[in-house]
Amino acid sequence: MTDIIFPRLALIGIGLIGASIALASRKAGTVGSIAISTRSPATLKRAEELGLGDAYFADPAEAVRDADCVIVCVPVGACGAVAEAIGPHLKPGCVVSDVGSVKAAVVRAMAPHLPAHVNFVPGHPIAGTEHSGPDAGFAELYQNRWCVLTPAPGVDPAAVDRLARLWRAMGANVEMMSAEHHDLVLAITSHLPHLIAYNIVGTASDLESGIRSEVLKFSASGFRDFTRIAASDPTMWRDIFLANKEAVLEMLGRFNEDLSTLTRAIRNGDGDTLFDLFTRTRAIRRSIVAIGQDTAEPDFGRRDHGRS
């Protein structure tokens, strides 16, 4: 039996991530009551139908009143406005966190609105699916996943520890780093891959209509893998690229340099350069499987929909 870590948890925003926190922390028995607020009345109503919380508020300021922990689960671009709305209503000692995929910009947007008597511990659970909304949430989402916390140097270590325990009780592995380092790592592991996936799916969708239907039909030959990532939530990802602009453009620059080299090798019929790269990349896959970050099953273990 896990002890209650936060008697009162408030979740502002109740999409895939917020709903999964509600379900997972409830299941773990680490929170007493859960207050939920979200901007859309339809989503708030849906959260209530799903029984995700104990109380539901249109106004985030009401939801955070008396909360011991507030986790802001809205797209990165909306974090500043939420912090401004809840700041004056936060209880002294409250742990305030978020789940944004970008950290430095979120800290810049939220911190000025938070009173000195709360503990701000920004967070990023590296988990999700291509689905969104409260119905997409599930209690196991954070099992064996990383959750990165990026507290500023002066923050109370006891507050950081409480939040870390909440995440661990949901099954996550907690890692600490600076907001800036987080943004650089995620630019290459997440933001650039999403950008490239969005781009190639866009290129295909712009093809003449005759060939476009064939692109869908024969998508199992590689293309469909990209469409999964390119089906991620548009608002969330727009905000991520705008908020982590510098790191994304830096990684994109490196990607483009490498792509020029590869293009030249194809144009010149330089098979050795291609073979060397393709051998190196195969080794990277093996490392990822070896450290347990992906399945070794062929084709992700995908069944009955063909393999590529």
Place this chain on the structure above:
Amino acid sequence: MTDIIFPRLALIGIGLIGASIALASRKAGTVGSIAISTRSPATLKRAEELGLGDAYFADPAEAVRDADCVIVCVPVGACGAVAEAIGPHLKPGCVVSDVGSVKAAVVRAMAPHLPAHVNFVPGHPIAGTEHSGPDAGFAELYQNRWCVLTPAPGVDPAAVDRLARLWRAMGANVEMMSAEHHDLVLAITSHLPHLIAYNIVGTASDLESGIRSEVLKFSASGFRDFTRIAASDPTMWRDIFLANKEAVLEMLGRFNEDLSTLTRAIRNGDGDTLFDLFTRTRAIRRSIVAIGQDTAEPDFGRRDHGRS
């Protein structure tokens, strides 16, 4: 009970694709005996240990003697040499095919070596996994997958039909088109996605060693999807890019133009352009799931290795 379509089948090359043909056609009962030849003595021995065929030959010329159907299952770049080796030994009326991911270049390489008394029906089963070699083969690989045949206009329709029936009995859906059209469609659905995946995994592997280990650790945030494709067989893919150079460079050109637009949108903070693209690409994913070319399960139905 299916009737025997080809009393004697010969497979030249016995990797993932050849081994799966052996297992699937045997299971379907559509072939009498299977002769296997491959260049590597170790692979030939392994094929025999796995019991994939009835007879094993180091020399492809011996394997094709008396064969009613020969399917060349070697990397695209080796097809010409195989055709040259087997050409003089082919029985009149024999159906000769291949499984190459590029068709026009394979036709150019093989056709000059094939006698007029055989029926050349190039083929491409759009199936595979990131694993390779005879041990990776399995009888269900072609279930509900496309197999494209690209016979030249003058080829005997009865021969095309026999080969089509062989593929259908393995579970595949057969589609006919010209070699040139095939190469254009596959350039966007398969070759460009592989090139981009190889490139981004290469970019990540070139990072400073400190950040590189974190790229592996946090790969579930998007990157790992690319590493699966970038783990495909290096020889096979080197040959594909060299053989389908023009179509790949054409699609790469379009991709680059689109990436420039996207980069400019990020640099200028133009959220509307990003949001519009991301909404369009989400619809493409839905179409692919709707036509049964991929699973609707979150994260490809991948289990216990996190989701992204």
